[in-house]
Amino acid sequence: MTPKGVSLNPNSRKTKFARRFIFALSRMRNPIPVSSSIEEEVRTRSHKIKIAAYLSMARAVGSRRAWSRALLFKLRTRARRHNMIIRRRSFRLKKKRIIKNDPQGEPSQTKKLRQLVPGGKTMDMCSLLEETAHYMTCLATQVKVMQTIADHFAK
Amino acid sequence: MENEFFLNAGVPPSLHFESSASMPMWHSLSSAMEIQGTEVNCLSEQSQDCFLNRKWEKSLDHGVHFDSALSSMVSSPAASNTNLSNDSFVIRELIGKLGNIGNSGDISPHSPPLLASYIGGNTRANTSCYSTPLNSPPKLNVPRMDHLVKENLPSLGKSMPLNSSVADFSADPGFAERAARFSRFGSKSFNGRTSQFGIKNTDLPCRSYLPMDTGRLPKVSSSPSLNALGPQIGALENNNSPLQDRTELANSQDESTVSEQIKGETGLKGSNDVNSRKRKTASKGKAKEATKAEEANDKSNAKRCKTTEAKGNENGPVKAEEETKGSTRCAGDEKQSKSSTKPPEPPKDYIHVRARRGQATDSHSLAERVRREKISERMKLLQDLVPGCNKVTGKALMLDEIINYVQSLQRQVEFLSMKLASVNTRMDFNMDGPISKDIFRSNNPSPHAIFPLDSSAPAFYGHQPQQNPALHTNVSNGTATQCPVDPLNTALCQSLGVQLPPLNGYSEIVSQYPMYGEDDLQTLVQMGFGQNTNGETAIQPRDFHVLSDQATHTKVEL
Numbered sequence: 001m002t003p004k005g006v007s008l009n010p011n012s013r014k015t016k017f018a019r020r021f022i023f024a025l026s027r028m029r030n031p032i033p034v035s036s037s038i039e040e041e042v043r044t045r046s047h048k049i050k051i052a053a054y055l056s057m058a059r060a061v062g063s064r065r066a067w068s069r070a071l072l073f074k075l076r077t078r079a080r081r082h083n084m085i086i087r088r089r090s091f092r093l094k095k096k097r098i099i100k101n102d103p104q105g106e107p108s109q110t111k112k113l114r115q116l117v118p119g120g121k122t123m124d125m126c127s128l129l130e131e132t133a134h135y136m137t138c139l140a141t142q143v144k145v146m147q148t149i150a151d152h153f154a155k
Numbered sequence: 156m157e158n159e160f161f162l163n164a165g166v167p168p169s170l171h172f173e174s175s176a177s178m179p180m181w182h183s184l185s186s187a188m189e190i191q192g193t194e195v196n197c198l199s200e201q202s203q204d205c206f207l208n209r210k211w212e213k214s215l216d217h218g219v220h221f222d223s224a225l226s227s228m229v230s231s232p233a234a235s236n237t238n239l240s241n242d243s244f245v246i247r248e249l250i251g252k253l254g255n256i257g258n259s260g261d262i263s264p265h266s267p268p269l270l271a272s273y274i275g276g277n278t279r280a281n282t283s284c285y286s287t288p289l290n291s292p293p294k295l296n297v298p299r300m301d302h303l304v305k306e307n308l309p310s311l312g313k314s315m316p317l318n319s320s321v322a323d324f325s326a327d328p329g330f331a332e333r334a335a336r337f338s339r340f341g342s343k344s345f346n347g348r349t350s351q352f353g354i355k356n357t358d359l360p361c362r363s364y365l366p367m368d369t370g371r372l373p374k375v376s377s378s379p380s381l382n383a384l385g386p387q388i389g390a391l392e393n394n395n396s397p398l399q400d401r402t403e404l405a406n407s408q409d410e411s412t413v414s415e416q417i418k419g420e421t422g423l424k425g426s427n428d429v430n431s432r433k434r435k436t437a438s439k440g441k442a443k444e445a446t447k448a449e450e451a452n453d454k455s456n457a458k459r460c461k462t463t464e465a466k467g468n469e470n471g472p473v474k475a476e477e478e479t480k481g482s483t484r485c486a487g488d489e490k491q492s493k494s495s496t497k498p499p500e501p502p503k504d505y506i507h508v509r510a511r512r513g514q515a516t517d518s519h520s521l522a523e524r525v526r527r528e529k530i531s532e533r534m535k536l537l538q539d540l541v542p543g544c545n546k547v548t549g550k551a552l553m554l555d556e557i558i559n560y561v562q563s564l565q566r567q568v569e570f571l572s573m574k575l576a577s578v579n580t581r582m583d584f585n586m587d588g589p590i591s592k593d594i595f596r597s598n599n600p601s602p603h604a605i606f607p608l609d610s611s612a613p614a615f616y617g618h619q620p621q622q623n624p625a626l627h628t629n630v631s632n633g634t635a636t637q638c639p640v641d642p643l644n645t646a647l648c649q650s651l652g653v654q655l656p657p658l659n660g661y662s663e664i665v666s667q668y669p670m671y672g673e674d675d676l677q678t679l680v681q682m683g684f685g686q687n688t689n690g691e692t693a694i695q696p697r698d699f700h701v702l703s704d705q706a707t708h709t710k711v712e713l
Contacts, residue, residue, distance in 0.1 A: 025575070046576035050569055109554035116561045126526065129533035132557060136540050139564040146571040153578040 013060050013138065018145045020056030025049065025149070051075060057142045067131045068138075070119025 009015065028048065055075055061068040110128070114120035117132050508525050510516040534553055538544045541560045547553055 042573065042576045046569070046573040049575050050572035053568060053572060109551060109558055112558050113554060113561070116558060116565070126529045126533060129530060129537060132561065133533070133537050133540055136537075136557075136561060136564065139561065139568065143564055143567045143571065146568065146575065150571050150574045150578065153575065 014141045014145060016060035017057050017138075017141060020059055021053055021145060022149065024052040024056055028052070053142055053146060057138055061134075061138060065131065065134055066123065066127065067118045067120070067135045074118060 028045075054071060058068040058071040058075070063069050063072075110125065113132060114123070114128065117123075117128065117135050120128050120131065123131060506525070508521050510521050510524070514520070514524070531550075534550060537557055538547070538553060541556050544553065544556050547556055
């Protein structure tokens with residue numbers, strides 16, 4: 001029975017994301033303070049947290065959306081590259097830039113939007129807008145959950 | 156002559172349709188055709204429109220029988236629209252109506268009506284066509300139709316040279332389907348014709364019915380009825396490929412807007428040029444079907460197309476052959492969505508779009524229009540999502556707003572991650588039950604997080620009446636009290652160095668956890684979680700294990 005005014009949805013995106021994110025956060029061990037400055041530590045840590053947030057959001061969405069697929073792919077290749085660099089420390093992979101073909105002289109904002117939305121470079125305008133809408137809602141939930149967690153820990 | 160033509164066309168047994176299912180229908184059609192053949196001839200100038208539309212609607216219902224439809228058709232003396240354009244308009248309306256009818260019901264019953272309308276609609280076309288079926292195409296017909304007819308005729312046998320006005324029928328998807336059926340049916344003469352709903356074309360019957368994938372049928376939004384018809388057409392289509400090629404050839408010959416529309420009518424909805432459409436029926440076959448679909452429902456098609464597109468966008472395979480234009484996407488999607496509406500029919504791959512009146516009718520502009528409509532539809536959705544965008548009008552401004560919003564959200568994520576990182580440096584992330592609970596609860600970012608709990612508490616109480624008093628006490632105790640039952644919780648509070656009033660409030664509740672069952676915990680958490688603006692999250696039972704473990708000081712394992 002659901003309490004009045006509360007809609008229970010154990011499978012909602014928000015729940016999924018929250019669980020994954022919290023789990024990832026808990027897994028993040030506090031590294032023994034290295035000689036590097038605290039700022040750097042915070043920066044790297046915040047970067048990790050950000051990646052974790054995006055990753056958990058993309059996982060929560062799954063492969064249903066083009067942007068989530070693109071994001072997962074990007075993060076995975078990045079992780080792979082990172083691992084390779086750490087292990088081998090020898091070669092660096094050059095990042096290939098996909099040349100986006102501008103179909104029909106789209107407005108300049110489209111270009112910007114494509115850069116913002118993961119996977120937007122190779123989408124047509126129609127799907128780009130659709131993906132943007134979904135991406136926006138997911139970002140909003142992500143922000144909400146993170147805000148809650150931050151508030152909780154800040155208290 | 157026309158009679159013969161009709162009769163021949165209508166001879167079902169001679170037709171070799173692959174789809175056996177359609178055979179019965181064809182039989183009925185054939186018989187109807189025979190009857191109609193004579194009747195149609197009588198119809199001369201009538202057009203189509205008035206009586207077709209009105210009587211049609213009256214006489215037709217799903218189970219309407221062909222005969223009744225025919226009689227209505229025949230009996231009502233259509234206004235003599237000598238003007239072919241009028242005819243085409245009428246026919247278009249008729250087709251539209253037929254399409255509507257067809258859409259509502261299954262195809263087969265409608266096929267006869269469609270056929271009848273088809274025939275009836277051709278008043279002028281019929282008379283002209285039938286009188287000189289092969290030799291003299293209707294006046295509206297472009298010369299190419301002539302040779303389309305001619306070239307098709309030999310191969311196809313007798314075809315019903317329908318006026319371009321007939322082509323207008325094709326606007327109606329249902330009509331297209333029926334026409335396709337009809338064409339298949341009449342395949343004796345139509346055999347080998349493209350399945351396009353050839354109402355538009357002189358060789359309409361044959362061509363239009365062929366499945367869309369033949370040749371260059373433009374992608375047009377197809378109504379469900381079309382989809383329904385599609386399979387049948389497809390079935391019959393197989394042997395029509397050569398014909399289709401021919402049709403394509405013929406089609407290629409005409410550059411008329413209609414033909415182009417038909418071909419490339421990628422989803423334009425609109426009534427565009429009736430006249431041009433009718434004339435161009437030559438575009439034939441596939442195009443016809445498309446055009447018919449288009450014509451049938453002008454703007455409504457557009458809307459439908461759009462919605463279907465939106466729906467079926469991801470899954471619409473576009474028939475590559477037919478569709479070259481941008482509406483391909485749309486067409487495929489729409490077809491897909493349309494087919495979804497009618498399960499038995501195989502998905503068609505393109506959407507029939509009709510050009511609106513007064514607009515350009517070439518396939519490129521049609522496709523462009525469809526694309527623009529889709530984009531504007533998406534922009535409207537985005538406008539609802541982005542807060543404070545109600546007053547912004549225009550694509551550029553809207554895009555600016557969207558970009559700003561997305562950028563602000565991403566910046567917020569980055570900022571929050573920084574915040575979490577700094578917090579993390581101070582202490583480890585102890586995701587114990589109470590914390591999780593609190594997080595979920597306070598997912599409603601407001602200082603009054605506790606209050607929503609209170610408000611929801613009664614609901615909760617309703618579920619746990621026996622625990623109401625205890626819970627209530629706990630809940631009401633929202634003040635910061637240092638009474639953590641859970642040592643972990645206490646530790647957390649102390650480590651944070653702050654009193655966590657809400658947490659404390661919960662801690663008391665947490666202490667009660669062992670008393671509650673899993674469900675209680677779940678409900679509790681859900682209550683808290685549900686305070687979010689979305690109010691939709693809930694913690695799964697697994698989390699409650701954690702919570703209960705927390706309460707019992709066991710190791711928490713998320």
